[in-house]
Amino acid sequence: MWRRAASLSSLIFSSSQPLRDQQGAYSLKAWKFFCADSSKGAGYFSKEKNLFITFVLGGPGSGKGTQCAKIVENFGYTHLSAGELLRREIASNSEDGAMLLDTIKEGKIVPSEVTVKLIQKEMESCGNCKFLIDGFPRNEENRIAFEQIIGAEPNNVLFFDCPEEEMIKRVLSRNEGRVDDNIDTIRKRLKVFAASHHPVIEHYSKKGKLYKIDAIGTEDEIFERVRPVFAACEGAQ
Numbered sequence: 001m002w003r004r005a006a007s008l009s010s011l012i013f014s015s016s017q018p019l020r021d022q023q024g025a026y027s028l029k030a031w032k033f034f035c036a037d038s039s040k041g042a043g044y045f046s047k048e049k050n051l052f053i054t055f056v057l058g059g060p061g062s063g064k065g066t067q068c069a070k071i072v073e074n075f076g077y078t079h080l081s082a083g084e085l086l087r088r089e090i091a092s093n094s095e096d097g098a099m100l101l102d103t104i105k106e107g108k109i110v111p112s113e114v115t116v117k118l119i120q121k122e123m124e125s126c127g128n129c130k131f132l133i134d135g136f137p138r139n140e141e142n143r144i145a146f147e148q149i150i151g152a153e154p155n156n157v158l159f160f161d162c163p164e165e166e167m168i169k170r171v172l173s174r175n176e177g178r179v180d181d182n183i184d185t186i187r188k189r190l191k192v193f194a195a196s197h198h199p200v201i202e203h204y205s206k207k208g209k210l211y212k213i214d215a216i217g218t219e220d221e222i223f224e225r226v227r228p229v230f231a232a233c234e235g236a237q
């Protein structure tokens with residue numbers, strides 16, 4: 001079942017799912033308790049209850065990174081962009097660099113273990129327990145690898161729902177010098193996205209963790225659709 005985030009003033013949760021905000025609030029309360037208790041202790045990372053994880057999903061150019069920056073600013077999460085971690089790995093001349101660059105240029109998905117290990121390294125070295133994981137998992141294999149290697153599931157999943165033509169327009173005007181921001185790669189990426197994201201979305205939808213956000217509008221308008229998801233977790237509503 002979708003959780004469609006609606007406009008600013010109304011309740012974002014469908015009336016058939018009234019418990020979600022309560023569950024989110026309880027989860028974060030538990031997180032605060034465990035973080036306060038052991039955030040500096042050895043092995044804190046392996047204690048699943050310490051983590052409060054949101055996966056931020058959506059097609060290329062749907063606005064994931066843009067909205068993550070706003071969530072960080074307003075709610076103090078640590079933002080981990082899987083694509084950014086891969087680009088950093090390429091720039092560091094790692095032995096996987098050539099394979100990663102080729103995969104990204106082709107718009108394909110990097111082997112799960114590589115991406116999950118990069119995410120894990122960042123999570124382990126970060127004092128924060130609240131993570132936005134942006135652009136991951138991109139397929140079921142990614143999802144399963146994360147849950148096995150990290151030993152945790154996301155608390156929430158945001159899905160930015162954006163029409164293809166809008167995604168193409170945004171990517172082509174992104175202007176960040178990315179090797180994949182060209183029409184050939186974007187077309188390939190959209191095919192990969194269409195073929196691989198549904199099972200992930202369905203999985204979290206069935207678990208009642210999915211928030212589907214309409215990604216059309218100004219950046220601020222979209223953030224007002226996102227804000228209540230996090231405000232509910234903070235118990236601020």
Ligand SMILES: Nc1ncnc2c1ncn2[C@@H]1O[C@H](COP(=O)(O)OP(=O)(O)O)[C@@H](O)[C@H]1O
Nearest residue numbers: 060061062063064065066170173174217218219
């Ligand atoms: N709501 C929006 N309306 C128009 N352009 C946007 C919007 N949100 C983001 N953008 C722009 O679209 C491009 C892609 O956004 P980005 O956040 O990088 O998307 P993603 O991480 O999903 O690929 C960026 O140039 C960004 O400034």
Ligand SMILES: O=c1ccn([C@@H]2O[C@H](COP(=O)(O)OP(=O)(O)O)[C@@H](O)[C@H]2O)c(=O)[nH]1
Nearest residue numbers: 060061082083084104107108109110135136
């Ligand atoms: O978990 C991930 C995240 C990214 N990528 C690769 O990195 C590219 C860029 O991803 P990013 O999330 O930065 O792109 P965005 O969706 O933000 O445009 C993707 O097309 C993939 O080739 C990947 O293989 N696995």
Ligand SMILES: [Mg+2]
Nearest residue numbers: 064065083135
């Ligand atoms: Mg991005």
